[in-house]
Amino acid sequence: MTRVLIVEDSPTQAEQLALILRAEGFAVEIARDGAQALARCTATEFDLVLSDVMMPNLSGYDLCRAIKDETATRDLPVILLTTLNDPMAIIDALACGAEAFITKSCEAHSLIGRVKDVLANKQRRSGRKLTTESEIAFLGKRFKINSDKEQILNLLVSTFEDIVRTNRGLEESQAALEASDRQLQEHSAELARSNKELEAFVYTVSHDLKEPLRSIEAFSRILHEEHRTDLADEAQRYLDIISDSAVRMRQLIDDLLAFSRVGRQQSLPQPVNLVEVVHEVIAALQFSIDDARAVVEVPSGDAIVTGHPVLLRELFANLLGNALKYRHPERAPRVAIGFRGLASAGVKVTVSDNGIGVPAAYREQVFGLFYRLHGRDDYPGTGVGLALCKRIVEQHAGAIALDETPGGGCTVRLTLLGACSAASVAAPSLAAR
Secondary structure (H helix, E strand, O other), X not given: OOEEEEEOOOHHHHHHHHHHHHHOOOEEEEEOOHHHHHHHHHHOOOOXXXXXXXXXXXXXXXXXXXHHHOHHHOOOOEEEEEOOOOOHHHHHHHHHOOOEEEEOOOOHHHHHHHHHHXXXXXXXXXXXXXXXXXXXXXXXXEEEEOOOHHHHHHHHHHHHHHHHHHHHHHHHHHHHHHHHHHHHHHHHHHHHHHHHHHHHHHHHHHHHHHHHHHHHHHHHHHHHHHOXXXXXXXXXXXXXXXXXXXXXXXXXXXXXXXXXXXXXXXXXXXXXEHHHHHXXXXXXXXXXXXXXXXXXXXEEEOOEEEEOHHHHHHHHHHHHHHHHHOOOOOOOOEEEEEEEEOOOXXXXXXXXXXXXXXXXXXXXXXXXXXXXXXXXXXXXXXXXXXXXXXXXXXXXXXXXXXXXXXXXXXXXXXXXXXXXXXXXEEEEEEXXX
């Protein structure tokens, strides 16, 4: 049985090599360093040494040189394990008398093939007298070579094979990466097309549903105004349910249309003063603010971001609307809005309220479409508002998250990025009471 000595200081790599060779019927022994390997070669007869190059104390080159210097082991073939990333490795291998190289990344069949070739060459060269020592010049230095011509040729061929195999592997990896990149681009394009089709479908369906819904609302209103007294109590209750359901459906359709418009925004981004946007939203919500006896604090100065004015108004309308809707039953709403310019030419926004807050376990789920924490009887709505806010923020290359307001309530933190001018924001002022 052919005996092979593996010299490898890495236990994992040594066992991997041993498993491959034992599977082919070789008897394998492992030495953990060059000194131990040299002692084993002196004490025991081996047919082949497979040695790592980089080892502590005694390198693979030094081990090979020591083996070739001893008369008893001079004909013992040595294959070096290396990464072949330095041209000097070939010269060092020739200088020490090694028979072949094997890269550590080679596959099992390549390893076995190289071992069998070296063993076959050893048998053919058995009994031949080695060539006398010769010198070669390389990179301005002279090196003594003890290998014969056939041994040198075998070493160079094995080195060339590994270089070709490595390059071929790199080419295959590059081709695979390019194919994967093309596939990813195709998937991205298909996903974009699907998203556009879905958005168009949502818009069309929602728009088409509004016509029959208007008829339901109109005839329900006629029944209520002109024939309510003719209806039994149970029929009147059914009529109220129909009317309420129609109102909720119309609100849901309006929210879906607003949600679909975010992805189909065609206007070019432009500089937008967020402070002015908030004041416009407050003016539109003034009746609700007064009715709730709410206080909204808005900073003076400017907070400029490049974006879509319509979407940004929708964003703050939803955030302020939520702060008013989800108010605490025992205290008047108080909302504080803050802006801070970022070094990345963006704006960081906070909207804090003293309402009922959002439990920590649900602060990510509430951004899902139609996700609701409360029943419609407690807090009316469709569950689209925060999903719409998230989409608008992402449309402006930003992120949004919820946090707890110190003292109770909820704080919405978001960033809006883009080609923004510096935001100079002064102290808060009472904009609405």
